Amino acid sequence: MDIQWYPGHMAKAKRQIRENLKLIDVVIELVDARIPISSSNPEVDDLINGKKKIVVLNKSDLADPEINKLWEKHYKKANQPYVFVDAISGKGLKELIATVKTTMKPVLDRDKAKGRLNRQIRCLILGIPNVGKSTLINSISGRASTKTGNKPGVTKANQWIKVSNEIQLLDTPGILWPKFDDETIGLKLAWIGSIKDTIYDREEAALKLLEFLRSAYPNVIYDRYKVEFDENTTALELMESIARKRNYVIRGGEIDYSRTAEMLMDEIKKTTLGKVSFEWPEVD
Ligand SMILES: Nc1nc2c(ncn2[C@@H]2O[C@H](COP(=O)(O)OP(=O)(O)O)[C@@H](O)[C@H]2O)c(=O)[nH]1
Ligand SMILES: [Mg+2]
Known part of the structure; x- marks a missing residue:
């Protein structure tokens, strides 16, 4: 797979994410558990502009369990909701759904007090290419409705996937661009197979x-x-x-x-x- 983020691509990706953000309550930022920092995008927090965010560490089946424990501590200490998942086997998905609910509980309670019942929680998945967005969407929806693999440019009208009675997920994930500011980031992305090592x-x-x-x-x-x-x-x-x-x-x-x-x-x-x-x- 080839990632070439020209300024035009980046601007378009940002615009799309901003458009979709208007529709949603919770951002699920998918990162690779083996490189949670290098596979996340530091601009995300600015981009999501105060929306609630859950960090989902995917491919946790491939990561060092001892290091996973350190990341758990890290996110806990930072008060950042997080969940470890394996999108292929579906491990951690129940916990993800539970985390979405607890994260949104204060908002739902407030809405309920105002008489707004049956409020749906709408979520959007964001992540860099190859991190497992399509796989997660497929697993969560329980059907192969989204194509996995790397076929960019296939767009269709947004659809909502019913995750539970209260939760809906936008079927089109937001694609973030990896950061290459630091040489080691590119190397790590190559090691996990996220980018062609021929770039290096x-x-x-x-x-x-x-x-x-x-x-x-x-x-x-x-x-x-x-x-x-x-x-x-x-x-x-x-x-x-x-x-x-x-x-x-x-x-x-x-x-x-x-x-x-x-x-x-x-x-x-x-x-x-x-x-x-x-x-x-x-x-x-
Ligand atoms: N081992 C493992 N592989 C995964 C996991 N999630 C996705 N993959 C694989 O990672 C690759 C990219 O996944 P995909 O869903 O297409 O990523 P996307 O570009 O973010 O939509 C595919 O080969 C998936 O099978 C996971 O939790 N564990
Ligand atoms: Mg995909």
């Missing part, structure tokens, strides 16, 4: 990945690639050992860096390396 130098991305894994998940490297290393081993040396182990060499016994990098990027994207999170909140 693949060998560079794979080297940075090894650097990250070496310090954060050394056992993942040991277990999968069965190579020895210590704190003095550079990422390049590590890549070379892995290449030799796999016999990724070309004529003359030279390392095939390109093939090794491709394999590494492939395995991290396919989550062959297990449950790995790429960022965590600052903890004291």
Whole structure:
């Protein structure tokens, strides 16, 4: 998938979100549990202009359970409603529905006091490409009404999906643009397979990945690639050992860096390396 956010695209996406925001009560911001910050858009809070927001950490099945716990603490402390979900299996969806209700309770109570009964809660899903918006909408609606995958440009009139007696969900999610202000954000998006790694130098991305894994998940490297290393081993040396182990060499016994990098990027994207999170909140 290719994300090219030209200023025109961005302006259009923003306009669409603003239009849809007029119709809704609650914003469900979908992020990737492995990179909750890098997969969210810092402009969201300005954009939603005071609407209630629930952070939904999707693909939590792929994230490190220990790091998920740190994020839970983080959002609790920040008083930010959040839910961990796995949109494919539907795990966490009940909790999401419950969270929508508790978040809106004060508003509903106020409306009830004014005599406005049977008030519907209307929700909108927002998120960057590939984060699982369509999958979540499908799971929540219990039918395959929304196409999953990456087919941009298919637009139709807005429809409401009935989630429960009180909750409705706009069937068209808002697409946010990822931020690339910081080089590491692009790298993390490439590691989770959210953007084509060809946007980056693949060998560079794979080297940075090894650097990250070496310090954060050394056992993942040991277990999968069965190579020895210590704190003095550079990422390049590590890549070379892995290449030799796999016999990724070309004529003359030279390392095939390109093939090794491709394999590494492939395995991290396919989550062959297990449950790995790429960022965590600052903890004291
Ligand atoms: N493992 C896992 N994969 C997911 C989850 N949610 C979505 N996906 C996958 O992520 C990819 C992108 O999902 P999609 O719903 O098309 O994302 P969208 O671009 O935000 O609409 C698809 O291959 C989905 O199967 C999840 O909770 N766990
Ligand atoms: Mg989609």
